[in-house]
Amino acid sequence: MNLESVLIKLKKSYDKNIPELNAYRNKVYPDFVLDNRIEKLVAEIPVFTFHSIEPVEFEKQLQFLAINNYKTLKADEFYQMLIGKKPIPEKAVLLTFDDGWASMWTYGYPLLKKYGMYGVCFLIPGIICEEDRDYLNLDDVWEGKISQQELIDRDKTEQPYCTWREIRHMASQGTIDFQSHTMYHSTIFISPQVADFFHPGFDSYAGNHNVPIFQTHGVDNVSRQAELGTPIYTHQPRMGGSLRYLDDEDLREKCVEFVAENGGEDFFSKSNWRKELHQVIENYRSKFGERGSYESQEELEKAIFNDLVESKRLIEEQLGTVVQHLCYPYYVGSQIAVELSEKAGYVCNYWGLLEERRGNNRVGDNPFWVARLSDELIYRLPGEGRKSPLEILGRKFIKNSGRLVAKLV
Template identity: 30%
Template sequence: MTVLMFHSVGCEKNEWYRNWLSVSLDHFESFCKFLVDENYETVFLDEWYNEQGSPSKESTRKVVLTFDDGYLDNWVYAYPILKKYRLKGTIFVNPEFIDNSENIRFNLEDVWDNKINVGELSPIGFLNWSELKKMDSSNTIDIQSHSMSHNFYFHSNNIRDIYTGQPHYDWMAWINKPHRKPYYTTENQKQFVPFGNPIFDFGRALGLRRYFPDENLVKYAIELYSNNEKLRDKSLLIEKLNKKLITFPGTYETDEEMEKRYRYELFESKSLLEEKLNKKIDFLCWPGGGYNDLSVNLSIEAGYKASTVSFKDKKLVENNADDYKRIKRSAMGSFISTNTKYHYVKDSNYLINLFKYHNGSVLHKNLYRINKLGFIILDKIGL
C-alpha cells in the first residue's frame, strides 16, 4: 500500500518562503480524478496499520494520502476536493501552530454554493480548532500528531552563519515568539530576531541534544554587527565570534532536560489532540524525519502505534511485523528542485506521473530524470 506525503494545496503562487511545499489545484484535482478513474481506494492509517506485516492482506489498489503541518489551505482547498471525489486524507498537526481564531473560514464549498467568489478565499495560514473538529468528524479527514512544536534547534557550537533576515531561518522567530507561530506565513517576523545573531549548526527538535549559546556571546555578536560596518562581512564576524567562544562556550541539555523536552513534544501533542477532538491519536509524523532512539522509544511509551520513517531508514519497513510500525511515505509536489531553485512543473498530469514513478514505473522514473535535467540546463544558461 502506497503512503503519499503532501503538505500545502493551492498556494504555489503565494508569496511565502515555503510555497514550493504546495501542489497546485490543477495538479491536485487531476490526481484525485485519476485515483477515482483507476479505482484506487484511499484509506486512513488504521487500515494501513492492519495490513502491515501480512503480505496476503496488502493491497496495491489502496493509497494513504497524508498532509503535513496543518496549513489552512487543507481546509480551504484539499478538504472540499477530497469530499467531491469521495477520497480520504490524514492531516498531521502541530498544536503550537494551530490558529487562535474560532470561526470556521470560507472554503471551496462556499464558492460552489455561490456564497463567495474564489478570489475572496484566504488560504494562507494555519487551521484552527473549529476547522480541525469539522474535518475530523467527517469521513474524509483523519487528524493525527506531528509533535508539538516542529522547531529546529542548535545542536553544536559551530557557527555556520549570521542572521540578517534570511527567510530560511524563519524558525528563529518561532523560538523567540512562540505565540506568533501560526501567523508566520501572513506577517513579517524578521524583527523577532536581532540581526547579527549567530546561527549555529541546527537540526530537527526530536533528533538532537539542544545547544544553548551563551547570552554574552549572542549580545556581543549583535552589538558588533550593529555598530561596525566592517564586521557586516560575515566571515570576519564569525572569525571574531569563534575566538570569543573560548570565553563563552555555551551549554548543552542534560539527559534529563532532553527527555523532558521530548516528552512534551510527544505526550502533550497526543494528549491535547485527543482531548480537543475526543478521539484516540495513534499515529505520529516526525517533523522533517527528525528522530533518534530516545524519541522513538518515548513515542512507543506514549502509545503511538506507528510513526513515519526517514528515507535513510527505509530498511526498517521491509518487514514491519512488530506491533510498533514505521510508515514509509513518498513525497508529492508540483516542483522539481535543483541546486539553485525550485521549478514548477506545468504539466497537469505531473502528480499522476510522480505517483507512477513512486510505484516503480521505470518509464516515469526516467521521465522525472529528463524533467530535472532540463531544469538544471535552464539554471546553467540563466533562464
C-alpha cells in the first residue's frame, strides 16, 4: 500500500471516528458513558454496533457482559420493549453486527454460543454467495480438529462475507437474528462534480462498497467493478434521500480509453495523472456540454422502496423468517427512507449515534430512529471491569491509525 492510499484511509478513519470524540466532548452520549457515578441502567437499552469481529477482543467484551449479568436481546424482543409491550430488564443490551462479514461465522457465532448470548446481524443479501463447502470456525478449534493457527481469517480472502449456507445454519440455531442492511449497501452519484477517478490505489473495500453504483448501457452495475480511469463523482449513500446523478457513459468511456491508451496502470505513476484526466473531461464537456442527468423524485422513491422490499424478500426467502428491522449503511438515512421502510413492512430502523437521543433507547422512543453506540463503549456499562472513556476512545484511535501506518513498512 502506497503513502497516498494510507493517507486517504487515515483521513477516512479520522472522519468516521472524530464524531465519537466530539460526542464525548459535547456530552451527547448516554449518562452511563459520561458519568462514572452511574451504577445501573434505568429503563434504557443500549444498542452496540460491530462490523468485522476480532476474536480475542470480542470474547473479552462477552466476558464483561457475562460477569456483570447483562442480558442480550433479539430484534423483535427489543422492539416489543421499545413500544412498551414488554418490560425492560435492568441489564439489557442489543448487540448488532453490520454487513455479514465472514468473521460472524468464524468467530462471532461460536463465541456467542459459548456465552449463551444473542446477536442481530444486518445482511446485504444482494452480495451474498451460495456455496456448498463448509468453512472452518472456532468450533473446529475447540473440538480439536485444527489448531488456532490453522484457522483461516476469511476477511482477507476472496470470500469476505458469510455464505447463505452458513447464514441458514446460524439462523436455525437461534443464536443470530438476521435482518436487512439494504440490498446492495450502495452509494450513488449526486452531482456532476468529479471527486476522484478509479485508480490502482483507490480504496474500493470488500465488495467494492466504496465504488458508487453506476450504470452500464442504462442498467445498474451492482458489482461496481470499475475500469481504471472511471470518474468518481460526488456521492452519497442511496438511503440518504438525494436525487441520483446519472453520469454520461460516453464521457466515462473517454476517460477509460485515455488511460488504456496512455499506459494503463502505469499511467497512474505520473505525478499529474489527475490533471490529465480532468483535462479530458473539460475537453469533452466543452464540445458536448454536460450530458449527465438526474432521476426524478418519483424514480428516487421507487428505487429506495424496491431496494428495501427486495432485501427483505430475499432474506425471508432464504431463511424462512420474518424480516422487520432495517439498518442504514454508513449510518445515513433520510425521512423519505424512513417512510418508505415502514411502507415496505419494517418496524424498526437502526442508525449510528443520534445526538438528539444521546445514544439512548427508551420506552416510547420512535422505533424508526434507533440509536447505536460503538462496540468499544460496552466497557462503559456499569459493572466490574469498567474502563474510562479516555482509555476506550484513545485506544481505538491508536489501534486504527497503527494498522494503517504498519502497511507502509
